[in-house]
Amino acid sequence: xxxxxxxxxxxxxxxxxxxxxxxxxxxxxxxxxxxxxxxxxxxxxxxxxxxxxxxxxxxxxxxxxxxxxxxxxxxxxx
Amino acid sequence: xxxxxxxxxxxxxxxxxxxxxxxxxxxxxxxxxxxxxxxxxxxxxxxxxxxxxxxxxxxxxxxxxxxxxxxxxxxxxxxxxxxxxxxxxxxxxxxxxxxxxxxxxxxxxxxxxxxxxxxxxxxxxxxxxxxxxxxxxxxxxxxxxxxxx
Numbered sequence: 001x002x003x004x005x006x007x008x009x010x011x012x013x014x015x016x017x018x019x020x021x022x023x024x025x026x027x028x029x030x031x032x033x034x035x036x037x038x039x040x041x042x043x044x045x046x047x048x049x050x051x052x053x054x055x056x057x058x059x060x061x062x063x064x065x066x067x068x069x070x071x072x073x074x075x076x077x078x
Numbered sequence: 079x080x081x082x083x084x085x086x087x088x089x090x091x092x093x094x095x096x097x098x099x100x101x102x103x104x105x106x107x108x109x110x111x112x113x114x115x116x117x118x119x120x121x122x123x124x125x126x127x128x129x130x131x132x133x134x135x136x137x138x139x140x141x142x143x144x145x146x147x148x149x150x151x152x153x154x155x156x157x158x159x160x161x162x163x164x165x166x167x168x169x170x171x172x173x174x175x176x177x178x179x180x181x182x183x184x185x186x187x188x189x190x191x192x193x194x195x196x197x198x199x200x201x202x203x204x205x206x207x208x209x210x211x212x213x214x215x216x217x218x219x220x221x222x223x224x225x226x227x
Contacts, residue, residue, distance in 0.1 A: 007127060008199030009210040047212075054132040070129060074212045077126075077157065077198035078112045078169045078189060 002063045004029060005070040010048070014039045024063050026050055047074035079145070079153055081137045083128050085160035090170050097154050097172040104151055106181035109172040110189050116164035117202070124162045125201040125208075133157075133197040140191045148184040150175050155188065157198070190221045 004021045011017045014036060023029040034040045042048070051070040052061045063069065090111040098107045114124045141153050152174040162168055171188045175181040192198075194213040201210050 005129075007129060007197075008201075012210075051129070051132055054129070054135065056132075056136075070132070072129070072197060073199065073210070075195060075197050076200045076211050076213050076217070077192040077194075077196040 001065045002029060002067040002069045004033075005068060007070060008073040010039070010042055010071050010073050013042045026052070026057075026060055026063070026069065029063070029069055042073075043071055045073070048072065079138075079141065080155075081134045081141070082154075082156045083130065083134060083159050084156065085158070087158070087166055088156055088170065090167050093154065093156060093170050094172060097152075097174070101151075101174060103176070104174045105176050106178040107172060107174050108178070108181035108185040109170065110185050111167050112169040112189070114162045114164050114166050114168050117204070120204045120206065121164060121202045122205070123203040124164075124168070125203060126157075126159045126162060126168065127199040127201075128157070128159045129197050137192070137196050140195065141188060143191075144173070144184045144187050147187070148173075148175060148180040150180065150184050153184070153188065155192070157192070157196075159198075187224055190217075190224060193217045194221050 001020055001022050004019050006014050006017055021029055021032050023032050049056055049072045051072060053068050094109050137155050144150055150173055154172045156170040158168050169192060171185055173181045173184040194217040201208055
């Protein structure tokens with residue numbers, strides 16, 4: 001189980017921002033989200049980054065029940 | 079050396095005055111203020127989303143790079159979140175250094191990184207609906223200037 005957060009347009013595509021999802025890895029979280037095809041496609045989009053417990057990760061990460069997994073589309077400040 | 083994320087509007091002049099006060103070994107303070115544009119009526123409100131705990135940490139990491147690269151004495155980044163009206167300030171960056179070149183360049187560097195590397199998501203609301211704003215090609219090439227050896 002992990003707390004999944006969606007930011008920017010990803011939350012609009014999914015229609016939610018925060019959800020608890022079963023999974024012990026990022027791949028398992030992605031698989032659990034794959035039933036929503038538009039979201040799954042958006043998560044694979046160019047420039048989407050993943051953070052685990054508020055640290056940007058590249059590749060895979062082990063998750064615990066307390067993990068917070070964020071999917072973040074391309075960033076634009078200023 | 080601090081990052082402030084806030085929903086409330088801020089007054090850039092007051093921030094600059096406070097940042098500049100009491101400096102006896104700083105020869106140069108540079109600042110930048112970014113304002114929300116109306117885009118000819120196309121944007122009535124900008125909505126800025128951040129990820130507290132990650133956004134501030136990433137900005138601090140970017141600024142630590144500027145301190146090392148330019149020998150900055152101090153810096154301040156104030157960034158709005160939430161709903162911002164045209165004409166209001168979105169971002170304020172100030173840098174302090176012994177000499178002007180370092181202060182100017184560090185301010186430019188920080189803004190280039192904030193535009194495309196800091197965790198913010200920006201949505202424009204207008205008469206034609208809402209749309210997400212993502213970094214432009216120009217934003218990408220601006221930040222790449224600092225990454226070529």
